[in-house]
Amino acid sequence: MTTTIPIHILSGFLGSGKTTLLQKAIHYCNESGLKPAVIMNEIGDVNLDGLLIEAEVPTAELLSGCICCTIRGDLGMTIHNLYLENRPDVIFIECTGVANPIEIIDEVTDASLLLKVNLQSIITVVDAPHLLELSRSKQGKTYRLMQDQIRCANWLILNKSDKITSGELHGLEGVIREWNPHAPIEATIYSEVDLSVLQGLVYDAGTKKPEKRHECGEGCKHEHDHHDHHVHADGHVHEHHRDHDHDRSHGHHHTHDHVMAYTHYFDRAIHSEQFEEVVSKLPKEIFRAKGILQFTDTASRFLFQYAYPEMQFVKITPQANVPNVAVFIGESFSKETVKAALERL
Numbered sequence: 446m447t448t449t450i451p452i453h454i455l456s457g458f459l460g461s462g463k464t465t466l467l468q469k470a471i472h473y474c475n476e477s478g479l480k481p482a483v484i485m486n487e488i489g490d491v492n493l494d495g496l497l498i499e500a501e502v503p504t505a506e507l508l509s510g511c512i513c514c515t516i517r518g519d520l521g522m523t524i525h526n527l528y529l530e531n532r533p534d535v536i537f538i539e540c541t542g543v544a545n546p547i548e549i550i551d552e553v554t555d556a557s558l559l560l561k562v563n564l565q566s567i568i569t570v571v572d573a574p575h576l577l578e579l580s581r582s583k584q585g586k587t588y589r590l591m592q593d594q595i596r597c598a599n600w601l602i603l604n605k606s607d608k609i610t611s612g613e614l615h616g617l618e619g620v621i622r623e624w625n626p627h628a629p630i631e632a633t634i635y636s637e638v639d640l641s642v643l644q645g646l647v648y649d650a651g652t653k654k655p656e657k658r659h660e661c662g663e664g665c666k667h668e669h670d671h672h673d674h675h676v677h678a679d680g681h682v683h684e685h686h687r688d689h690d691h692d693r694s695h696g697h698h699h700t701h702d703h704v705m706a707y708t709h710y711f712d713r714a715i716h717s718e719q720f721e722e723v724v725s726k727l728p729k730e731i732f733r734a735k736g737i738l739q740f741t742d743t744a745s746r747f748l749f750q751y752a753y754p755e756m757q758f759v760k761i762t763p764q765a766n767v768p769n770v771a772v773f774i775g776e777s778f779s780k781e782t783v784k785a786a787l788e789r790l
């Protein structure tokens with residue numbers, strides 16, 4: 446008898462702590478004798494998070510686009526190949542921070558019609574200080590995206606709780622409860638949770654899946670299904686992508702059209718303090734950056750992480766031959782300005 450392989454989707458805004466959680470989940474699986482496999486999705490064209498995942502773990506990458514729109518369709522195939530080639534006991538999908546999991550649910554549930562896989566959980570990692578900041582103004586695309594990510598979760602990790610007071614944490618839990626009355630909420634530091642809970646999670650798409658809210662640039666809102674299936678008399682299925690037709694007519698795609706990435710390859714080592722200076726002066730529109738860097742003033746290489754407004758450097762010894770590179774992700778920022786600042790280093 447073949448068993449059904451659980452799929453866990455790790456959702457959450459850019460820099461919230463998904464990779465930190467993924468590392469712990471892989472460790473947990475290894476300790477429990479389960480073979481994990483991972484699908485990672487990045488907006489940029491390099492997967493730096495992949496360097497943080499143990500080399501033995503089968504990993505598939507979906508780069509240069511967001512799983513929920515531009516490379517939708519590839520996900521089903523990726524799940525299929527990963528399943529057949531590696532026969533894992535569990536699959537984790539780490540979405541880009543701007544992905545709307547509502548779109549991804551369709552893809553995963555479609556795959557489960559063909560393979561013995563089952564969407565078991567959508568774990569949304571919430572960046573507590575970031576949500577706190579946004580919940581004061583209660584507006585903006587990021588705020589609405591976080592709301593969607595929270596709404597469709599069946600487990601909520603309220604991370605970076607070291608960055609806010611216990612009163613603020615309590616207040617945030619109340620805000621989250623209004624959007625998602627069912628999912629357990631765990632306040633964490635560095636996504637530290639009891640992962641044995643994973644096995645008991647049950648994702649019930651029927652009751653939890655929120656209504657689709659489509660927003661186009663003109664500010665109109667539509668609630669509709671993504672697909673219309675028409676089964677023809679000869680049995681073949683024809684799909685109409687109403688959503689996309691609608692998008693085309695308005696010249697817009699998804700709510701995160703405005704999110705962009707700039708990837709910079711360094712042709713030489715740079716000075717660490719000068720680099721920090723550039724990063725500290727990045728425009729507020731850039732909310733996430735990461736990279737692998739070789740500095741002129743240190744011996745080892747560093748993994749650089751920036752999740753607005755904090756910067757972090759971790760010494761690394763990459764196994765593979767990786768270039769010195771930094772990826773900057775944000776909302777409608779000037780790539781030229783960032784490029785010029787980095788070239789002056």
Ligand SMILES: Nc1nc2c(ncn2[C@@H]2O[C@H](COP(=O)(O)OP(=O)(O)OP(=O)(O)O)[C@@H](O)[C@H]2O)c(=O)[nH]1
Nearest residue numbers: 459460461462463464465542605634635750752757
């Ligand atoms: N202070 C603090 N920092 C944290 C915590 N959790 C994660 N971080 C840091 O936040 C940064 C982003 O963490 P990641 O786990 O890479 O976040 P992510 O959601 O995978 O980021 P993307 O893949 O870019 O969307 C890293 O520098 C982490 O070390 C936390 O609880 N507290």
